[in-house]
Amino acid sequence: MKGVKLRTKIIGLLVAFALIALVANVIWNSTHLRSRAEQEMLEKTQILAAQMESSWEFIEINQSRIDTDADGSYNFKGLYCAIAGKSISRIFMQKSDYSVRYVSEMPRNPNAFADDFEQAAFQSFTDTKTEYFAITTYLDKDVFRYVTPLYIRDSCMSCHGTPANEIDITGYPKEGMAVGDVGGAISIIMPVDLYLSNINATVWQQALYTFLITVISMIIIFMAMSRLVTKPISKLELATKDIEDGKLDIDISDINNADEIGRLAVHFKSMAEQLNFVYNNLEEQVHSRTLELHEANKILEQQRIQLEEANMLLKEESDYKSEFLTIISHDLRTPLTVILAFTEVWLENIDSRDEREIMAVQEIHENGQLLLQMINNLLEAARIDADRLELHLEPLDLFDLVGLVKRTLGFLAERKGIELAINIASDVPIICADWEKTRRILENLVANAVKYTQRGGHVCIFVQYDEAKNDVVIKVQDDGIGIKKNDLDAIFEEFTQADHSSHRRYKGTGLGLSVVKKLVLAHNGEISAISTYKEGSTFIVRMPVGAMDLHDQ
16 A cells, blocks of 8 residues: 555554454354353253153152042042143243243144144154254244153053053043153243343453453554654654765664664665765776776777687688689599590490409499599588589479489499389479489488498388478488497588598598588478498488479579
């Protein structure tokens, strides 16, 4: 609540607490006293019912003596237990505010019919429950009602037993009851006005007492809070305003520093003194920090210039390296192409050649092809590093391309006794890609597979169409030496091979897979590899069918 002082909040909380405590006290006392009064009334009605039942039993015990004359002859005098009990209850009711009735579910006297409360009592009587009571309303007055059953005994059988409807000595038909049946009940009605008035008086007395104690406690708490909390906080508030106005030399020494607020005041004063010191020395510190910042900026500027010069040198060196690789690779490829052409011409006329000559020229041709592939990879890597990679996209039929690669590298597989197979699905579509770059991708992967597969092994090129992603999937699978799990992440890096030893069995520049990855990414494709060491490897290339939509021609 904005704008409300702490003292007002404390008063509001104390008043709310007092009201809650008072209401709780009234509810608890009222409930407790009402319960005690009900218990007291129950005990009184139980005693009264026992006394009434005793009078009933007294007549029942002496019934034979009452109905016997002095000469010993039987003479029914009309006095029996029911008459005696009802007569005694009438006398008792004349001398008190109580009402005592003998009721039954099948009464002989119409005045003895059970009302609704007493009917409920009859329904509740069981072997374990022998009384029924409650504070209720009777004739528009609050009363305590108690009902306890009267059971049929042997002495009752002459008037209430069998045979049913036989006229007994009192002139009424028998009910045909058995021993143990509920023959009727004593119903007692006790006024509760006096009890309720005493309860109300006690509740209000205790409520007043609680209210006075609570008010006194609140006054003491309020005075203590005002002295120990609100006044020191008010002084701290005034000191805060002084600081806001620029007055940093504050005096709060009169706040007792023995408690938490006092210690807070000590820290507050210390903070104000530090602010005063900082404020007085601020201009000097600002000047000093400005000089330091200026020097730091000069150093940063020098470092920036040095970094630019280093970047220029690095770029020049990178350009020189790329240019050197391009020139050297181009100059090497020209004579090498001539050598390969002559070997192919020579091999086309082998009828007059001996076997040693044929093997020598084939070896020259094979190694020349491998050397040409290395040179092409060097050229391609140089172009990529120099950001001169260009794609010439056109419709490309992978059936033709895979067939060409198989014919080109078939001699390598044959020389090693490796079976080179192709498996192209019939639903593979025409894609838009760079023919030369795609051929280089496939040639590098197949050449790698042949190189790392032992004699008698198998290499297979799979081409499938993934309709869900609209990709063509090219897999080159071999059962060669495989790749260790720790080396899989590095095989696509430049100048890297899985075998790092100085005496590697399989020679190469380590550029092939790096070039393949960059060419695949240039087509917005993906490349990955899975391998089991000593069991084989599978390289997977995904090329989008609609590459034409992703690049400018």
